[in-house]
Amino acid sequence: MSAEARRAVFIDRDGTISEEVGYVNHVTRYRVFPFAAEAVRLLREAGWLAVLVTNQAGVARGYFKEELVGEVHALLAAELERGGARLDAVYYCPHHPSAGEPPYRQDCDCRKPRPGLIRRAAADLGLDLAGCWMVGDRYGDVELARNAGVRSALVLTGYGRGELEHQSHAWPHRPDLVAENLLEAAEKIIQSGE
Numbered sequence: 001m002s003a004e005a006r007r008a009v010f011i012d013r014d015g016t017i018s019e020e021v022g023y024v025n026h027v028t029r030y031r032v033f034p035f036a037a038e039a040v041r042l043l044r045e046a047g048w049l050a051v052l053v054t055n056q057a058g059v060a061r062g063y064f065k066e067e068l069v070g071e072v073h074a075l076l077a078a079e080l081e082r083g084g085a086r087l088d089a090v091y092y093c094p095h096h097p098s099a100g101e102p103p104y105r106q107d108c109d110c111r112k113p114r115p116g117l118i119r120r121a122a123a124d125l126g127l128d129l130a131g132c133w134m135v136g137d138r139y140g141d142v143e144l145a146r147n148a149g150v151r152s153a154l155v156l157t158g159y160g161r162g163e164l165e166h167q168s169h170a171w172p173h174r175p176d177l178v179a180e181n182l183l184e185a186a187e188k189i190i191q192s193g194e
């Protein structure tokens with residue numbers, strides 16, 4: 001990769017950088033993993049941008065208002081800052097193809113595993129997607145990576161361990177790497193880029 005190419009690690013939210021607790025319909029339900037800040041800090045020190053990409057269809061479903069997504073991300077930013085880290089950007093999809101009312105009810109291009117969030121980030125941040133990674137806890141994140149043309153890391157936090165044990169026999173595609181959690185994924189990604 002050329003020195004000029006900007007590369008990013010896209011990070012799923014629920015189950016990857018924070019606990020999978022079902023719909024985060026109140027900030028008091030939100031729990032950032034204790035290793036999250038170190039993972040993000042290491043990635044950024046190694047020259048990667050750290051970009052959150054998350055589906056928040058609870059907005060379309062009417063479980064919570066879109067403003068709550070911003071409140072949760074402010075909490076995440078504060079937790080990361082306590083650990084000396086920050087995200088470079090946050091992208092989320094509030095849509096659902098069949099639930100709720102327009103404009104949130106729509107067959108959008110950004111609901112993962114569709115690649116709209118990553119494409120938007122690539123345009124905004126000037127990324128070379130071939131050098132980027134997607135880290136997530138669900139097979140859908142592996143599919144997203146494939147659809148966006150980036151490499152994939154599956155973490156075993158959140159739904160990851162169960163999906164790997166019980167469903168991976170039927171997966172059409174394999175993740176490029178499997179890691180215990182976001183910190184181990186970050187370390188392996190950094191190694192792969194050296």
Ligand SMILES: [Mg+2]
Pocket residue numbers: 012013014015016136137138158
């Ligand atoms: Mg997840």
Ligand SMILES: [Zn+2]
Pocket residue numbers: 092093094095108109110111
């Ligand atoms: Zn969307």
